[in-house]
Amino acid sequence: MSLASILVPLPDRSPPPARRVVTAPPAAQDEPRVAKMVVDSLSAYYGRNAVLRNVSLPFVERTVTAIIGPSGCGKSTLVRCMNRMHEIIPGTSVTGRVLLDGRDVYGGHLDPIELRRRVGMVFQKPNPFPTMTVRDNVLAGWRLTGTKPPDADAVVEDALRRAALWDEVKDRLKAPGASLSGGQAQRLCIARALAVQPDVLLMDEPCSALDPIATARIEELIHELAPSVTIVIVTHNMQQAARVSENTAFLYMGELVEFGATAGLFTRPADPRTEDYITGRFG
Amino acid sequence: MNARPSSSRVDTAFQASLVLAGLGVATVLAGVAWEVLSLSGEALSKGGIGFLTGTTWDPVAEEFGALPALYGTLVTSAVALLIAVPLGIGSAVFLSEMATSRVATVVGVLVDLLAAIPSVIYGLWGLFVLAPLLREHVQPAVQAAFGSLPIFAGPPLGVGYGTAGLLLAIMVIPVITSVSREVLRAVPDTQREAAYALGATPFEVIKGTVFPFARSGLVGAVVLGLGRALGETMAVTMVIGNRYDISASLFAPGYTLAAVIANEFAEAFSPRYLSALAGLAVVLLGTTLILNAGARLLVRRVKGAA
Amino acid sequence: MRMDAAEPAVRLPASPRLRWRRFVNRAFRVAVFGAVIVVLAPLVAILGTVISRGAPALDWDFLTSLPKPVGETGGGVGHAILGTLILAFGGLLMAVPLGVPAGVFLASDRMPRLGGVVRMCADVLAGVPSIVVGLFAYTLLVLPFKHFSALAGAFALAVIMLPTIARTTEEVVRLVPSTLTEAALALGAPRWRVMLRVVLPSAGKGVAAGIIAAFSRGAGETAPLMFTAFGSQFLSLSPLQPIAALPLVLFNYAVSPYDDWYAQAWAAALVLAVLVLAGNVVARFAMARRSP
Numbered sequence: 001m002s003l004a005s006i007l008v009p010l011p012d013r014s015p016p017p018a019r020r021v022v023t024a025p026p027a028a029q030d031e032p033r034v035a036k037m038v039v040d041s042l043s044a045y046y047g048r049n050a051v052l053r054n055v056s057l058p059f060v061e062r063t064v065t066a067i068i069g070p071s072g073c074g075k076s077t078l079v080r081c082m083n084r085m086h087e088i089i090p091g092t093s094v095t096g097r098v099l100l101d102g103r104d105v106y107g108g109h110l111d112p113i114e115l116r117r118r119v120g121m122v123f124q125k126p127n128p129f130p131t132m133t134v135r136d137n138v139l140a141g142w143r144l145t146g147t148k149p150p151d152a153d154a155v156v157e158d159a160l161r162r163a164a165l166w167d168e169v170k171d172r173l174k175a176p177g178a179s180l181s182g183g184q185a186q187r188l189c190i191a192r193a194l195a196v197q198p199d200v201l202l203m204d205e206p207c208s209a210l211d212p213i214a215t216a217r218i219e220e221l222i223h224e225l226a227p228s229v230t231i232v233i234v235t236h237n238m239q240q241a242a243r244v245s246e247n248t249a250f251l252y253m254g255e256l257v258e259f260g261a262t263a264g265l266f267t268r269p270a271d272p273r274t275e276d277y278i279t280g281r282f283g
Numbered sequence: 284m285n286a287r288p289s290s291s292r293v294d295t296a297f298q299a300s301l302v303l304a305g306l307g308v309a310t311v312l313a314g315v316a317w318e319v320l321s322l323s324g325e326a327l328s329k330g331g332i333g334f335l336t337g338t339t340w341d342p343v344a345e346e347f348g349a350l351p352a353l354y355g356t357l358v359t360s361a362v363a364l365l366i367a368v369p370l371g372i373g374s375a376v377f378l379s380e381m382a383t384s385r386v387a388t389v390v391g392v393l394v395d396l397l398a399a400i401p402s403v404i405y406g407l408w409g410l411f412v413l414a415p416l417l418r419e420h421v422q423p424a425v426q427a428a429f430g431s432l433p434i435f436a437g438p439p440l441g442v443g444y445g446t447a448g449l450l451l452a453i454m455v456i457p458v459i460t461s462v463s464r465e466v467l468r469a470v471p472d473t474q475r476e477a478a479y480a481l482g483a484t485p486f487e488v489i490k491g492t493v494f495p496f497a498r499s500g501l502v503g504a505v506v507l508g509l510g511r512a513l514g515e516t517m518a519v520t521m522v523i524g525n526r527y528d529i530s531a532s533l534f535a536p537g538y539t540l541a542a543v544i545a546n547e548f549a550e551a552f553s554p555r556y557l558s559a560l561a562g563l564a565v566v567l568l569g570t571t572l573i574l575n576a577g578a579r580l581l582v583r584r585v586k587g588a589a
Numbered sequence: 590m591r592m593d594a595a596e597p598a599v600r601l602p603a604s605p606r607l608r609w610r611r612f613v614n615r616a617f618r619v620a621v622f623g624a625v626i627v628v629l630a631p632l633v634a635i636l637g638t639v640i641s642r643g644a645p646a647l648d649w650d651f652l653t654s655l656p657k658p659v660g661e662t663g664g665g666v667g668h669a670i671l672g673t674l675i676l677a678f679g680g681l682l683m684a685v686p687l688g689v690p691a692g693v694f695l696a697s698d699r700m701p702r703l704g705g706v707v708r709m710c711a712d713v714l715a716g717v718p719s720i721v722v723g724l725f726a727y728t729l730l731v732l733p734f735k736h737f738s739a740l741a742g743a744f745a746l747a748v749i750m751l752p753t754i755a756r757t758t759e760e761v762v763r764l765v766p767s768t769l770t771e772a773a774l775a776l777g778a779p780r781w782r783v784m785l786r787v788v789l790p791s792a793g794k795g796v797a798a799g800i801i802a803a804f805s806r807g808a809g810e811t812a813p814l815m816f817t818a819f820g821s822q823f824l825s826l827s828p829l830q831p832i833a834a835l836p837l838v839l840f841n842y843a844v845s846p847y848d849d850w851y852a853q854a855w856a857a858a859l860v861l862a863v864l865v866l867a868g869n870v871v872a873r874f875a876m877a878r879r880s881p
């Protein structure tokens with residue numbers, strides 16, 4: 001698949017497309033691919049310090065996009081701009097656009113609290129709510145916002161199954177959320193994000209606190225989720241990026257250096273900086 | 284390490300003196316408890332449980348019942364907490380969750396100043412500003428609206444349980460605010476981010492994740508405030524009205540354990556009388572010690588978990 | 590983290606549910622902001638009254654002279670200011686030699702079990718009602734000698750100061766980087782010398798701040814002095830005689846039946862507030878700039 005075949009919906013002029021049914025089969029390889037989200041000329045600041053400069057990137061619907069780059073290059077900041085978590089930190093600001101289904105999420109049509117339900121997030125360190133049970137953790141997205149899912153038990157089971165955690169915790173749904181192992185806790189956080197049926201899932205180094213076995217489980221899980229959710233994964237691990245993603249973006253010092261199909265980017269990097277990075281010459 | 288024997292002997296002596304100082308602190312606490320207990324021995328052994336439940340305080344007849352003072356202490360503290368808990372925790376939420384760090388610093392300093400004002404100055408203000416204000420404006424208005432309720436019955440005197448409770452509230456708010464603020468700060472940001480990422484509003488983040496995480500510490504903050512309210516002497520003495528009685532009305536004058544001790548100690552010439560006052564102190568000390576120890580455990584648990 | 594950051598820039602029609610959630614959030618913000626205002630209002634009210642009513646009666650004479658008998662105008666609280674300083678310094682004299690080493694002990698962590706118990710005792714002692722501390726000092730130092738004394742008053746204040754001094758000392762000594770102590774120990778210096786020459790000097794400002802805070806807390810106490818120092822109409826320097834104290838004078842004047850004394854009570858309150866709050870502010874500055 002080449003980049004040119006990604007169809008970027010023209011923003012703001014076109015009416016918002018109807019939300020697609022999550023269970024639709026993935027598009028065939030040669031069909032034009034739709035960008036679920038687009039980052040367009042995005043710059044992000046902490047105070048006056050620009051940590052992202054003019055980044056533009058598409059995220060193809062129902063595929064996995066990896067973001068790689070040396071520490072401090074702005075990977076976390078990029079994904080946090082995509083669900084407007086960046087602005088929670090005082091003194092931060094953003095310019096440029098982030099399109100979800102062709103409409104700018106900073107444009108005012110969507111409250112950030114609604115956006116974050118559609119664009120879920122999994123953090124580097126598993127952060128289940130220790131005061132809630134496993135079950136309540138899964139339902140947290142509903143409970144916190146004062147809403148009730150139509151069938152809570154079904155939501156819990158479905159989310160835990162999709163997070164590949166159901167078999168391990170089905171007998172202790174009432175156990176405290178803090179009682180799980182690190183890998184289980186991270187999958188619980190994934191289940192929690194999935195339970196509100198997001199269109200997009202942002203994962204910021206989801207495996208960095210986990211051992212290789214737990215990491216393998218999460219990677220498997222990402223494969224299983226990819227047909228139904230658009231996934232963005234930040235990772236330091238190039239093998240991981242190669243294993244799980246279809247497209248990869250390489251960020252360096254706040255700028256997008258290279259974006260392309262993962263296979264191509266790792267075998268024939270276009271930019272010398274990308275080559276230096278993936279061959280381990282820096283970062 | 285220096286191996287010279289003389290030096291290591293000095294070292295041992297030095298360490299021993301530190302340990303002794305530590306033990307000294309513990310001894311002072313034990314001494315307080317012991318002295319007060321032994322002084323009260325006569326009253327407590329003669330009065331037995333009747334000392335706690337009796338309602339008469341008659342030094343001439345040597346009849347001593349602590350209940351009205353205990354009642355006053357509990358009622359004024361309850362009123363104080365009712366007012367101070369929402370305001371104190373609310374302010375702590377402002378300081379830790381909303382204010383910019385500069386505003387939080389300034390407000391934090393002001394709250395600490397409030398805590399540093401000597402209680403006798405609170406009493407002076409309560410007696411000459413707060414009580415007249417309540418007597419002339421607030422109490423008549425409350426009675427006009429809710430006069431039929433027994434808790435607002437009786438003539439508006441300005442002094443009484445309600446006034447003392449209000450003044451105590453002002454005094455314990457800084458305690459509750461600053462401890463709660465510490466506790467809220469100890470809640471990791473990852474918890475807040477997790478909730479934000481699920482689409483919660485700031486209010487929902489605080490209610491749904493920050494408060495549950497901090498709950499035992501917040502309880503600890505409230506209990507520390509309660510400890511201060513129970514033991515506060517001077518300010519209460521000046522505005523409680525000093526009548527040894529039990530009354531359902533918040534407008535009625537009453538007494539508290541600490542205020543009885545403060546007012547009557549200097550006149551207590553018979554050993555039996557002195558012992559009865561020490562008995563009040565034992566009741567007061569027992570209550571505050573248990574509360575304080577429990578509260579600090581709770582606060583420490585939250586800070587340790589974070 | 591700030592909560593207003595999540596407010597959207599532009600609002601477009603939203604579902605009733607979302608509007609309700611935004612409304613609750615807004616109402617919560619307003620309530621919390623209101624709470625801060627209500628909490629700070631008494632500070633303004635109290636300090637404002639103390640200044641406006643205290644300042645007119647305040648002059649040099651008031652600060653230096655002795656009280657006049659009832660009916661005569663004039664007179665001051667010089668004896669009580671001096672008394673308060675004597676009592677508070679006397680309290681420090683007893684509390685510092687015990688509190689500072691106790692704090693160093695707590696920070697050393699060399700006996701964690703005992704340290705935990707001592708720390709708990711210090712915290713609980715800080716919560717003992719001051720009137721009970723007064724009673725303790727009474728039974729220990731007044732009852733046996735059969736008369737009130739400055740010594741008993743200073744002792745009562747020392748008991749109140751002790752936990753503050755011990756706990757702040759612990760806190761600031763803990764802040765001294767362990768690399769510093771380890772470097773000195775590695776050079777072969779014995780522990781006590783490291784403590785006296787390296788740790789305490791670099792924690793010195795913090796310890797001083799704790800002592801000043803304890804001083805200002807002690808200077809404002811009334812209840813523990815009522816039946817220990819007791820108060821006096823005269824300038825007294827003897828540790829074995831009753832002595833006047835500013836908070837006691839303030840209290841006695843406030844509950845007296847004389848208008849003239851009320852005015853003096855406010856002036857005394859102003860002096861006391863300045864003394865205590867100044868101590869507090871100084872301590873805060875020393876803490877903020879504390880080494881290292």
Ligand SMILES: Nc1ncnc2c1ncn2[C@@H]1O[C@H](COP(=O)(O)OP(=O)(O)OP(=O)(O)O)[C@@H](O)[C@H]1O
Pocket residue numbers: 046051069070071072073074075076077078089
């Ligand atoms: N809260 C903050 N305040 C100020 N600067 C920040 C803050 N968070 C991050 N930065 C800066 O922004 C830049 C990008 O940070 P970011 O966390 O996005 O990097 P990253 O690529 O995710 O790094 P890592 O791989 O280490 O997670 C860094 O230079 C960092 O120092």
Ligand SMILES: [Mg+2]
Pocket residue numbers: 075076077204
């Ligand atoms: Mg990162």
